[in-house]
Each structure stands twice: as C-alpha cells, then as structure tokens.
Amino acid sequence: GDQVEQSPSALSLHEGTGSALRCNFTTTMRAVQWFRKNSRGSLINLFYLASGTKENGRLKSAFDSKERYSTLHIRDAQLEDSGTYFCAAEDWTNYNVLYFGSGTKLTVEP
Amino acid sequence: AQTIHQWPVAEIKAVGSPLSLGCTIKGKSSPNLYWYWQATGGTLQQLFYSITVGQVESVVQLNLSASRPKDDQFILSTEKLLLSHSGFYLCAWSLGGENTLYFGAGTRLSVL
Numbered sequence: 001g002d003q004v005e006q007s008p009s010a011l012s013l014h015e016g017t018g019s020a021l022r023c024n025f026t027t028t029m030r031a032v033q034w035f036r037k038n039s040r041g042s043l044i045n046l047f048y049l050a051s052g053t054k055e056n057g058r059l060k061s062a063f064d065s066k067e068r069y070s071t072l073h074i075r076d077a078q079l080e081d082s083g084t085y086f087c088a089a090e091d092w093t094n095y096n097v098l099y100f101g102s103g104t105k106l107t108v109e110p
Numbered sequence: 111a112q113t114i115h116q117w118p119v120a121e122i123k124a125v126g127s128p129l130s131l132g133c134t135i136k137g138k139s140s141p142n143l144y145w146y147w148q149a150t151g152g153t154l155q156q157l158f159y160s161i162t163v164g165q166v167e168s169v170v171q172l173n174l175s176a177s178r179p180k181d182d183q184f185i186l187s188t189e190k191l192l193l194s195h196s197g198f199y200l201c202a203w204s205l206g207g208e209n210t211l212y213f214g215a216g217t218r219l220s221v222l
Contacts, residue, residue, distance in 0.1 A: 033211060041198055041216050048210040095209060097169055100154040
C-alpha cells in the first residue's frame with residue numbers, strides 16, 4: 001500500500017550477475033517479510049526480519065527500521081530465480097496487519 | 111507437518127450472487143489467520159485477520175465479511191458480489207510473535 005514503496009518494478013539480470021531490490025517505508029516498521037510468487041500466484045516466504053540481515057543461499061536480506069528500508073540481494077542469479085518478489089512490512093501499531101509492496105518482476109536471461 | 115487448504119480453486123460468479131470462500135489449516139493449534147485480496151494488476155491488500163475462534167478484525171472495507179467458526183477454519187463471504195470483487199484471494203496463517211506468513215494456493219474469482 002502507500003506505506004511501502006518497492007523498487008524497481010522490473011529488473012532484468014544476466015545469469016551469474018546480481019542486484020538488489022529495495023523497499024522504503026513511510027514510517028518505522030516492526031518487521032519485514034520477503035516473498036516470491038509461485039507459478040500459481042501464491043506467495044512463498046523467503047525471509048522474516050525484525051532487524052539486521054539474514055542469508056539463505058544466494059539471497060540475502062537486510063532491514064533497517066530506523067532508516068525505514070529493507071533490501072533483498074540476489075547474487076549469482078540463475079534462470080529459476082525469475083519471478084515476482086514482494087516485500088511486506090508490519091508497523092508497530094498493529095503487527096497483525098501487513099502492508100505489501102507492489103512487487104518486482106525479475107527476469108534472469110542466459 | 112502443517113498444511114493450508116483453500117477452496118474453491120476458482121470461481122466464476124454473477125454480480126449480485128453470494129460468495130463463500132474457505133480456508134483450513136491443519137497441523138497447527140490456534141494459528142493467526144488472514145485473508146488477502148489482489149485485484150488484477152493491483153497490490154496485495156489485507157482484508158481480515160483473526161487471532162482466535164469467533165473473533166475477526168476487519169482491515170479494509172470491501173463489502174465482504176469473514177468468520178472463524180473453528181480454530182482451523184476461516185471463511186470469507188458476501189451476500190451480494192460486486193464486479194470489483196474480482197481478483198485473487200489468499201488465505202494465510204502465522205503463529206504469534208514472529209508473524210512469518212504462510213499462504214494457501216489461492217482462489218481466483220471472476221465476477222461477471
């Protein structure tokens with residue numbers, strides 16, 4: 001929603017390269033999650049962060065609540081990484097409500 | 111292992127007709143449950159959440175209602191569908207504390 005601005009909206013990478021997706025927040029958020037959309041349209045959770053960084057394979061995410069942003073870094077991109085990625089954040093007033101970014105469509109090319 | 115099942119997979123309904131979408135979570139006791147909706151080309155929006163049986167909180171008003179009749183079941187419904195209700199509906203669960211969300215496969219709704 002308006003609370004989360006995700007960029008870029010689309011990203012094209014060559015196999016073996018890397019880049020970062022970013023979400024900026026209009027207010028300080030309690031935590032952030034990153035998801036990837038699967039082939040049917042549902043979402044698979046990649047990371048949950050309340051602070052700091054987390055890494056899983058070729059993906060690494062960081063969250064800075066004070067500076068109001070989160071990033072998802074992809075390194076050594078593979079063709080199967082293609083898809084749409086979303087961030088979502090919960091604010092301090094009601095952490096049962098999640099605000100989603102508009103998504104980044106990643107295309108990895110040979 | 112916990113599983114989340116949504117039904118139906120897809121629906122085509124007429125404007126003004128009723129709707130009921132369901133979601134069941136197995137393998138987790140007292141999960142937090144959520145309904146999300148995404149219009150075609152739109153951003154995913156949270157509609158409802160429920161922390162406990164019988165209690166549902168509304169997040170966005172879309173002329174829809176939700177109920178949690180059992181600990182493992184979450185129902186989304188309306189008596190009169192609007193064209194604007196078309197889209198993709200996702201149910202999700204989490205445990206309290208670290209609210210990592212786990213989504214169901216979704217229901218694609220077309221209102222004609």
